[in-house]
Amino acid sequence: MSGLVVLFDREDRISNDRIEAMLDSIDHRGPDGRISWRDEQVALGHQQLQSTPESRYDQQPYRDGEHLIVADARVDNRDELADRLSIEAPLTRMPDSHLLLSAYRKWGAQCVNHIVGSFAFVIWDTDAKTLFCARDRFGVKPIYYYEEDGLLAVASEIKALLTLPFVSIEVNDIAIGDFLVGLFEDKERTFYQEIRRLPPAHVKVINDERATERQYWDLNPHRTLTLESDAAYERRFRDLFEQAVSCRLRTEGRPGTSLSGGLDSSSITVTARNDLPDDQLLHTFSNVYDQAPTSDEREFIEAVSCRDGVESHYVFLDDVGSFGDRECMEQQYDRPPHDPMHHAIWERSKRANEVDVDVLLEGALGDSAAGYGLGLLPELLRTGRWRRLLRETRAMGEVTGAPAKHLLIRHAAKPLIPSWTKRMNARLRGNPVLEAAENPALNTRYARRIGVRKRLKQRDSVSVLRETARRRQYRSLLDGRMTASLETADLAAAQFGIEPRYPFTDVRLVEFSLAIPATQQLSDGWTRSILRRALADLLPEKIRARPWKTDMSEAFWNSLALEDDLIQRLLLETEQSTDYFDDAELRAAYERFSTDPNTQDAQVLWRALSLFTWFRSHKNRTGEESAASESL
Numbered sequence: 001m002s003g004l005v006v007l008f009d010r011e012d013r014i015s016n017d018r019i020e021a022m023l024d025s026i027d028h029r030g031p032d033g034r035i036s037w038r039d040e041q042v043a044l045g046h047q048q049l050q051s052t053p054e055s056r057y058d059q060q061p062y063r064d065g066e067h068l069i070v071a072d073a074r075v076d077n078r079d080e081l082a083d084r085l086s087i088e089a090p091l092t093r094m095p096d097s098h099l100l101l102s103a104y105r106k107w108g109a110q111c112v113n114h115i116v117g118s119f120a121f122v123i124w125d126t127d128a129k130t131l132f133c134a135r136d137r138f139g140v141k142p143i144y145y146y147e148e149d150g151l152l153a154v155a156s157e158i159k160a161l162l163t164l165p166f167v168s169i170e171v172n173d174i175a176i177g178d179f180l181v182g183l184f185e186d187k188e189r190t191f192y193q194e195i196r197r198l199p200p201a202h203v204k205v206i207n208d209e210r211a212t213e214r215q216y217w218d219l220n221p222h223r224t225l226t227l228e229s230d231a232a233y234e235r236r237f238r239d240l241f242e243q244a245v246s247c248r249l250r251t252e253g254r255p256g257t258s259l260s261g262g263l264d265s266s267s268i269t270v271t272a273r274n275d276l277p278d279d280q281l282l283h284t285f286s287n288v289y290d291q292a293p294t295s296d297e298r299e300f301i302e303a304v305s306c307r308d309g310v311e312s313h314y315v316f317l318d319d320v321g322s323f324g325d326r327e328c329m330e331q332q333y334d335r336p337p338h339d340p341m342h343h344a345i346w347e348r349s350k351r352a353n354e355v356d357v358d359v360l361l362e363g364a365l366g367d368s369a370a371g372y373g374l375g376l377l378p379e380l381l382r383t384g385r386w387r388r389l390l391r392e393t394r395a396m397g398e399v400t401g402a403p404a405k406h407l408l409i410r411h412a413a414k415p416l417i418p419s420w421t422k423r424m425n426a427r428l429r430g431n432p433v434l435e436a437a438e439n440p441a442l443n444t445r446y447a448r449r450i451g452v453r454k455r456l457k458q459r460d461s462v463s464v465l466r467e468t469a470r471r472r473q474y475r476s477l478l479d480g481r482m483t484a485s486l487e488t489a490d491l492a493a494a495q496f497g498i499e500p501r502y503p504f505t506d507v508r509l510v511e512f513s514l515a516i517p518a519t520q521q522l523s524d525g526w527t528r529s530i531l532r533r534a535l536a537d538l539l540p541e542k543i544r545a546r547p548w549k550t551d552m553s554e555a556f557w558n559s560l561a562l563e564d565d566l567i568q569r570l571l572l573e574t575e576q577s578t579d580y581f582d583d584a585e586l587r588a589a590y591e592r593f594s595t596d597p598n599t600q601d602a603q604v605l606w607r608a609l610s611l612f613t614w615f616r617s618h619k620n621r622t623g624e625e626s627a628a629s630e631s632l
Contacts, residue, residue, distance in 0.1 A: 001490070001499035002060075003029030003047035003156040004070040006122045008131045010150035010208055012040040019043040022153075022160040028332075029072075029156060031497050037061045037068060042124050042131065046070045047156075050252050051359060051499045058095035066128075069101045071121035072141050072156055074499075076247040076506070081114065097121070104132065112203060112216050116507055117247075120198075122154055130207040137217050138365065138505040139187070139200030139483045142490055146195050152206050157491065158334035161195055168194045171618070176580065177450040179336060180607050181438035184480030185459055191335050191614070200483060217507075221474035225515035230533070233520050236512065237370075238534040244506035245271045248361055251499075256283035256357040258348055259312070261300025262549055263539075264366030267531060268503055269304050270538040272361060281311050283357050285348045287555075291318040295555035303540040313355065315347050317555065321562030322606065323613055325350075330617035332495045336610040337488045338481070340556045340603070346492045353496035360493070362500050364485060368476040369504040369513050370531035373522025375469030377412035382465070395525025400547045415467070419460035441585040441604045443578055469518035477510060557597040560606055567605060570612045581608060 005022040007014055019036050023045045027034070030047020037044050046060035052074060061068045075081065075096040082091055085102050103111040104123050112134050120141035123132045133154055135143045146153040146167050155161050162169065170193040178186065187199040198204055201217040227233050245268055249255050255276070257269045273282050284305050289296045305312035322343055323329050329346065352360055380389040389412060397404040423433045432440060434456045435447045447453065493500045503509070516530070523529040532544050571590060574583050586608060589601040
């Protein structure tokens, strides 16, 4: 969780004050030091967080000959990479940044195809006058940039770019509209008109002549992998998962895991505990609730945390509002958080920092990487394999306690109904569709102006005749919502000097999971079967036999209700201007939520509150009220 900043200017207008101001704005990312370097065309700066044993020997910007690098990176295939690069020096003293630069010197822009891990890095070639930027395959490490003719500014956080006088503070109304209806398909757009994200699995190159951007990797939904037996799939999955966890335990300090008691976090925790030396503690951090019993998972958490070598930390959230650490959150978040439980990540990171843990393994992407396999059911129905379909839905009924007929309709038949048919049926019944269904409080004139309806239709335009379980998992793995979640979590963790790591984003594990038959994921009524079977000897039976997740609605509603004063201010200000919201609908949602909470009203209020809070921080950061701020 280091930080980087870069300025490139073909007109040789680089100022040392500007690069230092950028570094100042992300000082929280560099508790272990900062350094900058510049020449006439380029300035590079780095905020250092020592999160691996080798990082104690790191000093960035690092120079080797005509190349310099700044990176926020963790390389997971270090031995393989060193062998292919013919590196003979001891790897125990070689930071990841040195390996990245060596890879670039050998393979140039193709180096990213040889690197496994989580990374955001920028390399400057002083001879070729070329700047090379790269982001990892799933976007764990963020890169934001501003670009105009002959100038490129790059940073780990948007706030660093906003220190530059030539970067406009104008907000992006399309990004705001997409946020308000839950659209995340665009992985490049930000909430600022002139600031972009480098999408996951992309590189960007700029030199004296031009700037280019390309995607260097994608999952292949057509690739298949066939092994000789169920046991062979289990062994291979187990090997890859243990490798993914072990790579992410490489740390300079104390390791920890976020433990919810669900299948993902429990699998990570038991595997990490099994990998660590017996005399090394594994710290776990769990959000718990006394006043939201339907969202509390202590009975499952304790099935894992009771093991020897595990030190459990409960983080109680009953008295923590959605923006409980309000002032600090407003300063840190460069975007309105979309996850209504973002404060849970924030509080876990805070507690981890208090007990000197600096690496947290998280379960994000687990639902997709160890897929549910539910896409198999409509595929069986569509292709006429009805006996297998009936057998699987009956088995699911026995596992979950739900009627087989209900499972058949919900998970097999409904996914085959085209989205236009569903919309037509909803209209005939007098129900809202598209943006009105996603957010009833959205201002209709605003929605038409930014064309949000067209983008919602595009999102839902999946061909049901071509749909397969593998295609469905492919979309889930690369969903833009996960990119946004990783970026928000990065901001929360960076505030406390914590590096989050995600075993389920390991490309080797993900590519294997997507290629195996869907029957390895849904089998004998059990979703995520491959994970349950592969870790059967490590997982407590209480965890392994959990059919579904815990409903977090009650915890969400309680945290939102604690922000009533902020919601009242939001409602007062939307009375004065309704550019984004229908004031009457927003107030109606508030009244219903206050008397009888439900998820849709809570979601409407949450999105409005999140946007409102971000606008407040936007005003504070710029020192003036932008036109967009005044509209809210």
